[in-house]
Amino acid sequence: MRFSIVSFCLVLFLFLGSALFAHAGFVYSVVDDAAGNMLYGFSADDATGELTLLSGFPIATGFNGGGNTNLEHIAFDPVNKFLYVANRGSSNISVYSVDQATGALTPAPFSPITSVASQRTLKVHPSGSPLIVGADSFASFVITPTSATPAPGSPYALPTGVSPAASALSPDGTYYYAGGNSGNFFAGYTINASTGEMTAIAGNPFDSGASNPVPVDVDSTGRLWVFGSRQAVVRAYTLASGVPTAVTGSPFAYGETGFASVAKVHPNGNFLILPNRTRAYAVSAAIGGSGAATTLTTVAGSPFGTSGSTSLAAAYNTAGTYLYVVNAGSRNITKFVVDTSTGVLSGATVLPANTMGTAGSNSGIVYVPYAAASAPISIGGRILKANGSAVAYARVTIDGPNGFTASTLSNSLGYYSFENVLSNRSYTITVQSKLAAFSPASLTPSGNVTDFDITETAPAGFSGSRR
Structure with a gap:
């Protein structure tokens, strides 16, 4: 009987939870x-x-x-x-x-x-x-x-x-x-x-x-x-x-x-x-x-x-x-x-x-349509060559909805970061460097992102990935 009650409560919780969080x-x-x-x-x-x-x-x-x-x-x-x-x-x-x-x-x-x-x-x-x-x-x-x-x-x-x-x-x-x-x-x-x-x-x-x-x-x-x-x-x-x-x-x-x-x-x-x-x-x-x-x-x-x-x-x-x-x-x-x-x-x-x-x-x-509310977040990662080494001082630009754009430079270890970006919006990040070529990389983050690494374009056309 105890198992039945627990099972019933679990089912009820899942049902109510899905109803409460339905969009x-x-x-x-x-x-x-x-x-x-x-x-x-x-x-x-x-x-x-x-x-x-x-x-x-x-x-x-x-x-x-x-x-x-x-x-x-x-x-x-x-x-x-x-x-x-x-x-x-x-x-x-x-x-x-x-x-x-x-x-x-x-x-x-x-x-x-x-x-x-x-x-x-x-x-x-x-x-x-x-x-x-x-x-x-x-x-x-x-x-x-x-x-x-x-x-x-x-x-x-x-x-x-x-x-x-x-x-x-x-x-x-x-x-x-x-x-x-x-x-x-x-x-x-x-x-x-x-x-x-x-x-x-x-x-x-x-x-x-x-x-x-x-x-x-x-x-x-x-x-x-x-x-x-x-x-x-x-x-x-x-x-x-x-x-x-x-x-x-x-x-x-x-x-x-x-x-x-x-x-x-x-x-x-x-x-x-x-x-x-x-x-x-x-x-x-x-x-x-x-x-x-x-x-x-x-x-x-x-x-x-x-x-x-x-x-x-x-x-x-x-x-x-x-x-x-x-x-x-x-x-x-x-x-x-x-x-x-x-x-x-x-x-x-x-x-x-x-x-x-x-x-x-x-x-x-x-x-x-429903869309989740936005909140300020950060997006960051590293700019890398195909062999995994850092690309320092690359120009990194992020573009988003409503004309939003921002730009920064990667540091000596290849790290970049954008602060106060809104969550649940779609963004495209482009990289310019004399040391390597990169394809645009896109993401729609729901929260802070610290590992959106963008790697030098490989012969097959690889652009960027979130690890």
Whole structure:
């Protein structure tokens, strides 16, 4: 009996311990209200996907919405860890620093950003800059940890026939597409990440052949996906130097007609799942083939009901196991479990109607992954030749997020050290010496590191290791 009790206590301890130390991501949505925008934040349980309103929310942005239903009035920058919220009625953008350990938000020092009229869509370059706004014109802002500055030439006039409702960036940030509010055309630009400048792609704008083409995503293979909600179709394009060419089977039948809505290609690249703003459901379709031979086939059981009103935008958790659909009319969120092998949605749970207030309408949703809190640490080790001897007085440089960089010299025994570096961040260390050649070495330390030795590049291309 004693053994059974001990075993039970051990199992209970392990269970409670795993629950206590389980990490949760965060889901944010903004309610656009002409009387004042409200920002809601929820923790998203990793094990169940269930949402819980975070302490301290909702947060009033202090500025007004436009009294409209918009698709992408919120965006997250994982590099600078900024959350951007469009205040359409005030023609500005609130900016918050996100604590990815707790979900708490702190206004950024340069918030708000004075923007352009009738903002409808926000996108952040994968490098963290620029921030691009689609509105009655296009605006681009160069972002640093402490500032937002209009890019040269910004704002840019809309091409004839283009009115953005949503936008899509290629994974490398080279190409940007926007459209869908009206007309048959969508716009395409190349993005200069250094200056923030937007340059029209040859042939811009592009005729989709039907009204309200909504660019929703550019996948990892370089295909552009455009939702034709008014025709209940999805168009797929290959991109050559950014110029879109429709694939052979495009357009593909997709659900029923309705107003514009947005989501992204599933993280595994195999499914396109979009809510239907008019029909209160989500359609899931499997992506097959490649290039011009791309196919899109509705999965079994689709569409899947949201039990909400005006289901207009969706976001996945990092693993793609949960899909969160925001219902603008009922001001709540539907969570689906995603079968990542079939694309089937199940286990729908819906927050109560008016969870996010009784006025206004939700205008976008984002998922922000959990990240462990940072603390000051030190990183050090030795600079060594291939035979193990020390390399003295080498220039050692460390580069990290948000433009962080520092440099030092190794001492006479080859030792180097950097103090007050933040933990749980990714860094690259480079070494310059007249005595030997070195390849960059990378690490993501969770605590103090004293033995990150970097050895002279061997013929096989060895760079550095942590012993």
